[in-house]
Amino acid sequence: MIDVDSQKAFLKQLKAACRHVIADQARMKVYETDGLTAKKALPAYVALPETIEEIQACMRLCHAFQVPVVARGAGTGLSGGAMPHEQGLLLSLAKFNKILEVDVDNRLARVQPGVTNLSISDRVRPLGLYYAPDPSSQIACTIGGNVAENSGGVHCLKYGLTVHNVRHLTLVSPEGKLYELGGHGYDSAGFDLLALLHGSEGMLGIVVEVTVALLSVPEEVSVVLAGFDSTREASEAVGAIISGGLLPAGLEMMDQLAIQAAEDFVNVGYPRDAAALLLCELDGSAEEVQQQLQLLKQILTDAGATQIKVAATPQERHQLWLGRKTAFPAVGRLAPDYYCMDGTVPRKALPSVLEEISDLSKQFDLGVANVFHAGDGNLHPLILFDANKPGELDKAEAFGAQILELCIEKGGTITGEHGVGIEKIGQMCVQFTSQELSLFHGIKAAFDSTGILNPGKAVPTLSRCAEFGAMHVHRGDEKFPELERF
């Protein structure tokens, strides 16, 4: 923390370093939160640089004055990763919204970090290309934010997360120096720092340029809907599809509550009587898709599918996906509020995890709808509650925490694609030991020795974990027993 005189000096120099600075409370208030509105903090300053030089100047200044820096893209994150620091600078990269170069021969696009995910695909689609990772917020979320959270999406089962689709990054260090990571090939000498940066949640550097890989738009796409009488059968079918040798472009599951909600909302023809449904997208050449389709139908039938529907035309495909894509707002109509969780379990654990979530739902007396990326085991339970009823919010939070701990217990992880941010920082203490967390802090210190980048997010301090452990003893196991508690 810096004193009042230093704050004045800092602000004066910040305004000289960057053309667009906001420092009045009234206007900074719109920057107090990202997509996770429950977590808010008013920043001390907001800067909207337009050039890399301005970013470097801002970083040098923050380093000199030891002012914390939180980078922000479109502010669509769901774990509070871009929640400001009260004594810090919120560094918005939204003005960096240009696609700099499309290299068709090498199938690469060099873009600024504030470019939205979807606009890359929109730009290169006339060339028969697209950018594969497609988080559901792809219309608005930025590629810089995708790197920070290592975002996925429906198609990441086959085409990988952001980390698998980025070839090169330009980074500004906390001291304001410019670094290049990665290259245009698949491998480079030394440690794979390019991979390390993905999912680092703005704690290692400021990404100022991203080169992404582009793929050819597949010749043929087919979407199959399969209805089941139980979530167990549906989730066992997920395992059977993958172990049967198929790698679908997308493999999604919805349970009965989600099916009903989606049907009420958009009426796309989902089977209302089914306890669960799978949506499976196949892509490739025409022959390839036909062959996969035959195999898929066989596997689904063997797994007990009560009905199978194949969408062949683009309109039919659009219809089937529409229900899935609007499922969140549709579920939102079932209750005044919902809490969207994000955790991942190994595919084989899906049947038992879904049953345990259903048991927890009865135990907490709160409804839960499941709409999720089944193929990669990435769960999104939506806990229904009413924030205006006393106690329900706490109950929903406790329910959510138990789901995350269930994920860990089954050999999974507390995040699938939303990141840890501020939301799941407590559960990090459950997933990792103090030794592992110390290792994370060591890596952070190697990039950011004074800890000015997004402090307090993603990796909890050991003392924070001690506090969390004191509040929250899971099934009698006290975490971090080696730490003193006060």
Next chain:
Amino acid sequence: MLAVCTRGCSMQTIIHPDVQRLPHIDEAEKILRNCVHCGFCNAVCPTYQLLGDELDGPRGRIYLIKNLLETNDIDGESVEHLDRCLTCRACETTCPSGVQYGRLLDIGREVIATEHSSRRKPNPLPHLVRWVVPRSWLFDPLLRIGNVVRGFLPQVLSLKIPKIAAVNAHNKRSLKPESGTLSYNVVSNVTQRKVLVLSGCVQKSATPNVNRSLASLLASHDVAVEYLANEGCCGALDLHLSAHAKAKQRMRYLIDKMHESLSDYDAIISTASGCGVTIKEYPTILADDAAYLKKAEEVCGKVVDAVEYLAQFDFSSLSAKAIRVAVHTPCSLQHGQKMPTSLEDILNRAGVQLVATGEKHLCCGSAGSYSLLQPSIASALTARKLDNLQLDNPDVIVTANVGCQMQLSASAGIPVMHWLEFLAQHHDGLTK
């Protein structure tokens, strides 16, 4: 109480007691409760695309209005961010939660106008625009003088003067001009269908061809056209410039005029989608006016845009199939009246050759009087829109609102027409 959740969890709002007594506040609170702060709106917002500042996107503006309603205060700079909104409502088309942003902004602007008008920097321009434009005896000659002296003015000024579209020879020959009194332009019989066509205040002076074109197209399908005497302005201009009381006064006047002989007409047609969008919302805007609400609902039940009414007829005998046409669907039609493809659909059915365009959802920068009040943002948007419209080398640009037509034609290198003008010019049925 704060809700801990992500998408689907709305922002809790505690309205300031002094604000609670103001009109439409319950409606505003409901709209705020629908917003889940997902940020999808920013992705399609023209000002956010240009400025990249949360304060200049819908989500930030919603936050500013929320703050205004909670604290009953707002500072001058925040007011500027709200004024920078074009009210194109592209955000509403994209919002997955159905937030009626346009209404919320309107309510917010009314609170600022009635409670915090001192926060707004004094600017005589909006008052001048509101005073001149609806007075056709003044606006009409001013526009003509402007068109005569245009060539002698510096470009920065000349681009601001709307071009008066040349009256095409065909229309001049076959149709009587609109006059101040009810004018029957086609011989009618008792059973003939009749429609009431609104003249609009700017359109009447700047693009008088448009309604003549509509009349000739309808005549070919045996529909007679009538106009209102002393129609006045629909109130859109006053509404967008935060003169809510005057706007409502104009609305009540026009409702009375339209209501007089409502049953005589098959429909009331607006050929300027910027007027149509406001007229269709009369019942919402006048929701707390017990004396007028029912009347407003009755009138609005009959108000349609020309694309809606003409959709029932066949215009496929076109003589212009070789002409390459770029379509700009006005925001007031695609986002405001929620008809994103209606214009392209009707032209496609008529056999018009449409070319590819980009960023269809983005505003052209006209936005009513916006182009006069925010010239730098407006001209940046116009340049971007023209690039997107001319990607595929069209011969002509067509649109469905007088404001867009004037804004685009001032700097487009090719003709910009109202789609009704284009269709009337090239419809074989009319030239036989």
